[in-house]
Amino acid sequence: MITRLQFDRTAPYLLGSNLPETKEVEDTSYIDCLRSNSTDDSQDEIKKVIIEREPYIPSQKLVDAVNLAKVLGRPLLLQGEPGCGKTRLAYSVAFFLGLPLEKCYIKSTTRAQDLLYVYDAVKRLYDAQLAKSGDIRDIDPQKYIELGPLGRAIKRAQAGRRSVVLIDEIDKADLDFPNDLLQELDCFEFTINETGEHYKVPEKKPELRPIVIITHNEEKALPTAFLRRCIYYYLEFPEDTQTIQEILYAHGIGNEMLSTKAINTLQRLRLLGLDKKPGLSELIDWVGYLDVQRYPADSVNGLPFKEVLIKQRPDLQKVERDWKV
Amino acid sequence: MPDFDREIPAFVIKLFRQLRRYGITLGIYDYAELRAALCQGFGLESREALFEVCCLLWAKSLQDKQRIRDVFDTTLAELPDWRLPQHSADDNSEGEPHEADDAIRRTGHPLPSTAKDDERGDTRIVTRPVSRELPPIEFDDCGIRKEKFILEPVFPVSHREILHMWRNLRQPVRDGLSIEPDISATINKICRTGVVSEVVLLPRRNNIVKLLMLIDRRGSMSPFHRFVDDLCSVISTAGRFENISTYYFQNTPVEGADRTVLSKAPNTPYPDFGPLLKEIVPCNEGYLYIKSDFSELIPTSKALAQCDDKTAVVIISEAGAARNSYNLYRILDTLAFLKALRQHTHRCVWLNPLPEEYWRYYEGYDFLTRKNNTATQISRFVPMFSLEKNGIQRAVETLRRHYWVNESVII
Numbered sequence: 231m232i233t234r235l236q237f238d239r240t241a242p243y244l245l246g247s248n249l250p251e252t253k254e255v256e257d258t259s260y261i262d263c264l265r266s267n268s269t270d271d272s273q274d275e276i277k278k279v280i281i282e283r284e285p286y287i288p289s290q291k292l293v294d295a296v297n298l299a300k301v302l303g304r305p306l307l308l309q310g311e312p313g314c315g316k317t318r319l320a321y322s323v324a325f326f327l328g329l330p331l332e333k334c335y336i337k338s339t340t341r342a343q344d345l346l347y348v349y350d351a352v353k354r355l356y357d358a359q360l361a362k363s364g365d366i367r368d369i370d371p372q373k374y375i376e377l378g379p380l381g382r383a384i385k386r387a388q389a390g391r392r393s394v395v396l397i398d399e400i401d402k403a404d405l406d407f408p409n410d411l412l413q414e415l416d417c418f419e420f421t422i423n424e425t426g427e428h429y430k431v432p433e434k435k436p437e438l439r440p441i442v443i444i445t446h447n448e449e450k451a452l453p454t455a456f457l458r459r460c461i462y463y464y465l466e467f468p469e470d471t472q473t474i475q476e477i478l479y480a481h482g483i484g485n486e487m488l489s490t491k492a493i494n495t496l497q498r499l500r501l502l503g504l505d506k507k508p509g510l511s512e513l514i515d516w517v518g519y520l521d522v523q524r525y526p527a528d529s530v531n532g533l534p535f536k537e538v539l540i541k542q543r544p545d546l547q548k549v550e551r552d553w554k555v
Numbered sequence: 556m557p558d559f560d561r562e563i564p565a566f567v568i569k570l571f572r573q574l575r576r577y578g579i580t581l582g583i584y585d586y587a588e589l590r591a592a593l594c595q596g597f598g599l600e601s602r603e604a605l606f607e608v609c610c611l612l613w614a615k616s617l618q619d620k621q622r623i624r625d626v627f628d629t630t631l632a633e634l635p636d637w638r639l640p641q642h643s644a645d646d647n648s649e650g651e652p653h654e655a656d657d658a659i660r661r662t663g664h665p666l667p668s669t670a671k672d673d674e675r676g677d678t679r680i681v682t683r684p685v686s687r688e689l690p691p692i693e694f695d696d697c698g699i700r701k702e703k704f705i706l707e708p709v710f711p712v713s714h715r716e717i718l719h720m721w722r723n724l725r726q727p728v729r730d731g732l733s734i735e736p737d738i739s740a741t742i743n744k745i746c747r748t749g750v751v752s753e754v755v756l757l758p759r760r761n762n763i764v765k766l767l768m769l770i771d772r773r774g775s776m777s778p779f780h781r782f783v784d785d786l787c788s789v790i791s792t793a794g795r796f797e798n799i800s801t802y803y804f805q806n807t808p809v810e811g812a813d814r815t816v817l818s819k820a821p822n823t824p825y826p827d828f829g830p831l832l833k834e835i836v837p838c839n840e841g842y843l844y845i846k847s848d849f850s851e852l853i854p855t856s857k858a859l860a861q862c863d864d865k866t867a868v869v870i871i872s873e874a875g876a877a878r879n880s881y882n883l884y885r886i887l888d889t890l891a892f893l894k895a896l897r898q899h900t901h902r903c904v905w906l907n908p909l910p911e912e913y914w915r916y917y918e919g920y921d922f923l924t925r926k927n928n929t930a931t932q933i934s935r936f937v938p939m940f941s942l943e944k945n946g947i948q949r950a951v952e953t954l955r956r957h958y959w960v961n962e963s964v965i966i
Contacts, residue, residue: 237595294597294604295611301595302588339734352736352754359751405795451792454580454715457615464617 236436242297243326245288254278256330256391258382276391285480286315286322287473295463296323296441305397305415305442307457310465313509316445319465320396323441330386332379332395332440336403342410345397346381346420350374371424380411383440384418387431395442401449408456415442416459467500467509474513481514483521491530492517499539502552508539531555566631567593570609573626577707579613588612602631622707710782711943717789720944720951724867725795727760735759763865765798766790767858771872772803772847779908782942783871784847797865802843802858808870809841809855812891817883825881825927828890832936837898838891855892862899867954870905871942875929876914882929889933904950905939911946914939 257279288296296319299306308316324331334345354374360366377385383393400408414420418439419430431439444460446452468474471493478489492513500507508516516538525534532555533539540546567589575581589612592598598608606627614620733756740755768790770783791799802808813836820826843858845851862868875885896903907914907930914930933939938953940946 237591291607294607298592298597298608298611301597302591356751451718452615454615458580458585460615461611462615462619463611464620 236303236434237301238303238436238439239301240437241327243293243300243323245290245293249283249326252280252282253325253328254280255324255328256386256393258330258332258379258393281325284318284322284325285477285482286318287477287480288319288322289468289473292319292463292465295461299443299461300441302461303436303439305444305460307444307446307452307460307462308465309446309448309462311467311507311509312447313511314465314467315510316465317396317398320394320398320443323443324394327392327394327441329441330391330393332383332393334379334395334397336397336399336407338402338404340403340407342403342407342414343378345378345411346384346414347378347422348376349422349424350376372427375422375425380414380440381420381429384414384420384429384431387418387435387438387440388429390438392438393440395440397442397444399447400444401446401452405450405453409453412456412459467507471497474510477510478514478517481518483514483517485521485527487527488520488525488530489517491527492520495530495533496539499533499549499553502548504540504542504545504548506540506542506545512539564593570626570630573630574609574613574623577622577626579619579622581613585613602627605631708781708785710785712786712947714785714789716944717786717947720948721790722795724764724766724951724954725762726764726865728763729758730761730763731758733758761797762795763797765861765863765866766796766800767862767866767868768799768801769808769843769868769870769872770801770803770847771806771870771874772844772849773805775873775875775877776908779873779942780847782908786871786942800858800861802845802853803847803849804841804843805849806872806875807841807885807888807892808843809838809888809892809895811840812836812838812888814884814887817887820883826883828886828932829935832890835887835890835894837895838888839895859895859899862896864900864902866900866902868896868900868903869950869954870903870937871908872905873907873909873930874905874914874933874939876907876909876931879913879928881927881932885929886932890936893937902954902956903937904953905934905937906942906946906950907934907939908942910943911941 255278257277259279260277296306308319310316320331320333323329334340349371351374354369354371357366357369361369380395380397383395386393417430419428421428468477471490474493474496475486475489478493483489496508496513496516516535519535519538520530533549533553536546536549540549567586571581571586571589589598589609592608592612598605606623609627610620610623614623735757737755737757740757744755745751768787770787772780776783787801791801816831816834816836819834820828820831839856839859841855842852843855845853874889875882893903909930914928914934930939938950940950940953
């Protein structure tokens with residue numbers, strides 16, 4: 231069990247206001263600076279990239295949840311309807327804190343180890359064959375190791391730089407996947423078995439611990455041992471029109487008349503008892519398109535382009551039957 | 556180790572104990588987490604903020620959150636007067652500013668003004684107009700508990716146990732995309748050709764068992780609705796089956812089995828169905844319901860057509876044991892259905908929510924204690940188990956064909 235006495239006291243994540251349009255952060259796609267085994271990378275080796283501000287308006291509760299996770303050094307587990315901004319939170323946190331974002335998009339075939347590193351044994355086998363004929367001399371196992379997103383974040387922390395790690399849709403993976411990650415998420419350390427290299431976030435430096443954000447769509451139940459280590463937050467669909475309006479505004483939809491009508495329509499639609507309720511991302515797409523098309527605000531009630539909002543045939547039939555302009 | 560030697564506010568302990576009592580699995584480390592969060596300035600602004608922090612740390616689902624809300628409402632009416640102990644200012648390094656100040660700096664909120672302060676400030680004399688309504692009734696003297704009751708469902712089998720048992724029901728077959736390397740085939744290939752070529756890949760093993768759940772609803776099954784729903788939801792979210800379909804029925808899944816066979820039955824009050832079994836005509840007429848509120852229909856024949864030999868069928872019904880009566884038509888319909896089912900799959904079990912003594916047929920008991928009701932007759936022809944831990948386990952074993960029930964033979 232990890233000691234949890236050390237708290238991260240760096241600047242918290244706050245409700246964004248007066249943020250710059252862009253920020254310069256470390257380029258996660260440029261991994262050469264993480265290749266060398268030395269722990270003191272000089273700054274000039276790090277390549278920077280410009281990222282744009284994430285239009286994201288978190289609630290105060292969500293901000294508190296992020297900060298609690300950050301201070302205690304625990305992963306933040308986000309649940310909620312699809313399209314309510316679970317994934318985008320990671321981008322927002324990364325932008326606000328000016329940290330590089332390591333993204334792990336989980337697939338059904340992803341193994342826990344892939345998040346840390348991938349060892350290309352097959353390539354080494356080929357090279358070993360060729361080495362016999364003298365074409366290739368160096369078959370050092372280190373050459374065949376590619377660090378995964380979480381592995382890079384841990385190694386970066388070892389080198390003294392922090393990152394945000396997004397583990398997206400963890401329930402898509404195999405049932406044992408979360409359990410295989412327990413130790414790594416708890417202590418932020420791992421060993422590459424093939425080379426014996428060991429990476430670890432320095433114990434006395436909680437301010438270097440990667441901020442881990444995990445999203446979960448409730449398709450599979452997560453093991454309790456895993457849940458125990460997470461901070462759990464359920465992202466609700468914002469109830470008040472004002473907040474949704476702000477979110478739309480942040481996404482560049484300035485036509486207040488249109489967005490008010492559209493929000494009212496969406497709220498009514500969500501009360502119809504649809505199987506898949508339209509969420510924020512659908513709303514943003516929909517209003518964005520209506521805005522671009524200069525669609526008259528008064529006719530939004532008639533649900534133009536409802537294909538953006540309703541994604542299932544029974545839902546569509548229900549709307550066609552029950553919707554009153 | 557987390558630091559346990561600090562001053563621990565009593566209300567947190569009380570809350571912690573109550574939550575443990577109501578089934579939230581919390582350990583000493585979870586407690587230490589909350590302590591740490593409080594020390595870092597989280598959850599100090601108000602009772603609501605404390606609730607939010609408890610949920611963030613301890614709730615792992617929306618149901619958990621609701622449970623914590625209930626416990627909060629009953630045990631912690633208002634945030635007690637509690638300040639951070641002076642000596643707890645430091646955690647990782649020395650010479651840091653006072654932690655409470657730190658908290659203010661961090662969260663932008665001052666520490667809560669305590670309840671006492673509020674009381675002291677509020678010394679105005681309030682005059683109320685005389686009301687014509689009756690005064691409110693005070694329950695203080697009546698000895699009625701003020702706290703609300705928190706009612707928690709306690710089912711005979713926990714989620715974890717259900718999960719464990721049903722996970723055993725699997726029949727892995729390699730199927731789908733080839734993604735797993737086949738080491739021995741690759742080595743063989745290299746040895747045979749002498750050239751390093753592509754790795755031979757195999758499809759992954761997937762569970763090909765399909766599950767068909769047929770659930771009796773309403774009537775004598777009403778008391779078991781919640782438990783059965785709970786069971787079904789756990790199986791459907793956690794079981795790794797290729798496909799799960801759930802249908803509902805009332806009393807029997809089919810209606811209108813050929814009744815002429817009953818004329819051949821011996822003229823006794825409780826005729827034995829054993830000799831008649833061969834004569835019963837399989838029947839798949841009638842309807843099953845897709846929704847538990849009986850709102851959508853599907854013909855039984857159509858539901859059965861989805862079954863093949865990889866389908867495990869689970870019937871959950873009390874089979875008439877609750878009323879302890881002997882209903883000839885119900886037995887006939889059920890047996891006719893089971894015969895129709897056998898034409899598709901042989902893997903079928905019956906889970907009876909009533910304990911075994913309500914329906915198990917014991918040979919040799921004296922007439923008075925021996926059960927002979929509808930369920931007893933049915934249980935002779937289908938593997939029937941009671942819906943509790945042991946029974947479910949044996950049912951799963953039966954579906955895996957690791958356990959065979961001798962007397963349950965249907966021709």
